[in-house]
Structures are given as C-alpha cells and as structure tokens.
Amino acid sequence: MKIRSVDIYILDIPTVRPHQLSMHTITAQSIVVARITNEGGLEGWAEVATIGGASYGEGTPEAIKANIDQYITPHLLGRNPNDFSKIMFEVSKAVRGNHFAKAVVEEAMIDLAAKSKNIPAYELLGGKIHDSLPLAWTLASGDTGRDIEEAKELLQQKRHKIFKLKIGKGDPYKNVEHVLKIIAAVGDQARVTVDVNQAWDETIANYCIEALQDGGVSMVEQPLPTWNYEGMARLTERFKVPIMADESANSVHDVFQITKHRYGNCIALKPCKHGGLMETKKVAAIAEGSGFGLYGGTMIESSLGSAACAAVYATISEFEFGTEIFGPLLFKDRITVNDLQFENFEVIIPDGPGFGMEIDLDKVRHYARDYSYSLS
Numbered sequence: 001m002k003i004r005s006v007d008i009y010i011l012d013i014p015t016v017r018p019h020q021l022s023m024h025t026i027t028a029q030s031i032v033v034a035r036i037t038n039e040g041g042l043e044g045w046a047e048v049a050t051i052g053g054a055s056y057g058e059g060t061p062e063a064i065k066a067n068i069d070q071y072i073t074p075h076l077l078g079r080n081p082n083d084f085s086k087i088m089f090e091v092s093k094a095v096r097g098n099h100f101a102k103a104v105v106e107e108a109m110i111d112l113a114a115k116s117k118n119i120p121a122y123e124l125l126g127g128k129i130h131d132s133l134p135l136a137w138t139l140a141s142g143d144t145g146r147d148i149e150e151a152k153e154l155l156q157q158k159r160h161k162i163f164k165l166k167i168g169k170g171d172p173y174k175n176v177e178h179v180l181k182i183i184a185a186v187g188d189q190a191r192v193t194v195d196v197n198q199a200w201d202e203t204i205a206n207y208c209i210e211a212l213q214d215g216g217v218s219m220v221e222q223p224l225p226t227w228n229y230e231g232m233a234r235l236t237e238r239f240k241v242p243i244m245a246d247e248s249a250n251s252v253h254d255v256f257q258i259t260k261h262r263y264g265n266c267i268a269l270k271p272c273k274h275g276g277l278m279e280t281k282k283v284a285a286i287a288e289g290s291g292f293g294l295y296g297g298t299m300i301e302s303s304l305g306s307a308a309c310a311a312v313y314a315t316i317s318e319f320e321f322g323t324e325i326f327g328p329l330l331f332k333d334r335i336t337v338n339d340l341q342f343e344n345f346e347v348i349i350p351d352g353p354g355f356g357m358e359i360d361l362d363k364v365r366h367y368a369r370d371y372s373y374s375l376s
C-alpha cells in the first residue's frame with residue numbers, strides 16, 4: 001500500500017523535574033512526531049527530540065518540521081513504505097544533513113511497514129538479540145543531596161544501577177566534588193559515569209578527569225567541544241577511564257574518523273543524530289569493528305521515540321555501557337496508551353507490531369503546538 005500522507009507535529013510535554021545539562025535545563029521537552037498513513041488508512045508513528053531548541057545541536061523542532069514538509073515528504077508520497085531503505089537512500093542524495101528529520105520519517109515508515117506485516121519492527125532490522133537491556137538513569141537535578149536521595153530510591157526499586165551525572169554546568173571543580181560525594185554514597189552498589197556535554201577545555205579536562213578516574217568514575221562522556229577531536233585523542237591516550245564520543249559522533253563518516261583516529265574509545269548511539277535506525281546499525285558496526293564500546297543513548301524521547309530506540313538497540317550485539325532510554329520516566333505524561341516497561345534494572349524490548357506502541361490521539365492533540373494541524 002502506498003503512502004497517502006505525511007503529517008509532522010511539534011509537541012511540548014512537561015518533565016517530572018528539571019533536567020540540567022551544561023547548555024540548557026529541560027522543564028518541558030519538545031518532540032517532533034511523524035504520522036505516515038497509507039492508502040488503507042494504516043498509520044506508522046515515530047518521534048525525535050532535540051534538547052533546548054538549538055542549544056544542544058543544530059537541529060530544532062521547527063526546522064525539522066519545515067525541512068520534512070518542504071523537502072522530504074515529496075520523496076515519500078505515493079511510495080511503498082516497505083521500500084524504506086531505497087526511499088531513504090534517495091532522500092540522502094536530495095537532502096544534505098538533517099539527520100533528525102530523516103530519522104523520524106524513516107522510523108515512521110519502518111513502524112508502518114512492520115505493522116502492515118503484523119510483526120515487531122526489530123524483525124525488519126535483523127531480528128532481536130536482547131529481550132531486555134540494562135538501563136542507566138541520569139541524575140541531573142542540580143543538587144547533590146537530591147541526587148543521592150534519588151539514586152538510593154532507584155536502587156531500592158531495582159530501577160537503575162548505572163547513574164550518569166551531568167556535570168558540564170557551573171564550577172568544574174565543585175562538580176567533581178559533587179560526583180565524588182555521590183560515588184561515596186552509592187558507588188558500592190552502582191556504576192557512576194559523567195557527561196560533560198562539551199563544557200570543558202583541555203586543561204580543565206586534564207585536571208578533572210584525573211580526579212574522577214582516581215575517585216572511581218567508570219566513563220567520561222564528551223568532555224571537550226565537538227570540534228576538539230585531537231584533544232579527545234590526547235585524553236583517550238592519557239587516561240584509563242573510557243572517553244565517550246557523543247555530540248561529535250553523528251554520521252557514519254564522523255564515526256569512522258573517530259574510530260580511526262581514536263578521538264575517544266567508546267560511542268553513544270542515538271538514532272536521531274545518525275539519521276535513522278538503519279544508519280544506527282551502520283554506526284554500531286563501525287564501532288564494533290574498531291573495538292569501541294557502545295552506549296544506547298537518548299535525546300530524551302518519550303515512550304514512542306524510546307520504543308524505536310529499543311527496537312534497534314535490541315538488534316545490536318553488545319552495549320558495554322548499557323542504555324539510557326529512560327525518557328518515558330522523565331516525562332510527566334505520554335502520547336501512547338501503553339508504555340515501555342522497566343524491571344530488574346533493565347528496559348524490556350516491546351514485542352507488539354511496529355514499535356509496539358499504541359498512539360493516544362487525544363494526548364497528541366492536547367500537546368500539539370498548532371491546533372490547525374489536521375489531527376483527526
């Protein structure tokens with residue numbers, strides 16, 4: 001069945017607590033949702049998210065929607081969603097960059113193709129290796145006491161035993177103290193990693209990573225700005241603690257250069273920054289072939305986008321650092337009837353048709369920015 005329509009919506013959904021990164025504090029997350037409908041009326045749905053408008057990366061929700069509507073949708077209309085790889089290859093020739101825009105339409109086509117065959121999306125991606133995956137949580141309230149309390153509660157609930165601390169904002173030396181206090185409180189029961197979100201220069205990174213390494217931190221994510229590839233290589237060479245590339249690891253070409261020159265020694269995967277689920281698999285293969293460890297990252301998508309991440313992560317052999325698709329737990333509300341399930345420190349891979357999520361259209365309507373959209 002051919003694609004009849006492509007609808008793109010921007011939704012703003014509040015979070016349960018402020019989520020503080022180096023460049024922005026999230027209190028409501030803006031997600032871009034794609035609905036692709038075939039001639040039989042069957043719908044494929046997908047979601048991507050950005051963080052803080054343009055503060056985290058170049059992509060913004062408004063630009064994603066505009067670029068899809070104007071430049072990508074014409075390549076999809078009248079086509080068979082089962083041909084998603086062929087269609088996305090053609091889109092890659094006609095539209096440069098725009099990974100988030102490409103990801104959300106590719107994923108919606110995959111959801112639709114899988115639903116039309118009544119199979120889970122992971123079957124179209126090579127089949128699943130994992131039924132569940134370890135799930136990290138980000139402690140990012142901005143307050144040490146509150147973070148320790150949160151970590152202890154989550155350990156007790158058997159929800160998470162990997163904690164990532166966002167430490168790019170504020171005084172780096174005080175932030176190192178913050179991390180060491182959290183390790184002292186929960187380090188015997190949990191792995192603690194840090195994400196600097198590009199905030200340090202190399203001098204500060206040298207000092208802080210040494211203290212963090214000595215203090216028992218088990219990974220340091222994107223300590224330097226994306227442009228400082230050589231600095232990342234020097235830190236990787238100098239320290240034993242793994243140095244992860246996240247914001248610098250976008251296209252397959254970026255990731256090839258990172259692995260070749262050791263601009264880090266592990267990679268955070270995120271389907272939206274790579275340009276879709278098939279591109280994510282390519283990135284994972286490059287990393288695997290280079291002996292790089294993998295982390296199943298999140299742009300803080302809600303249940304729908306996290307389920308798409310789960311579908312592709314389930315098909316990738318190993319995640320040395322686990323995954324962090326905890327977005328649904330950070331959102332105050334959801335746009336799906338069902339939700340991802342979390343148990344025994346892991347996220348369960350959904351087994352329903354497509355990404356296994358049933359859309360709650362009333363919720364989509366409620367959170368969509370512009371009610372003039374055709375939301376029937």
Ligand SMILES: [Mg+2]
Binds near residue numbers: 195246268
């Ligand atoms: Mg990161």
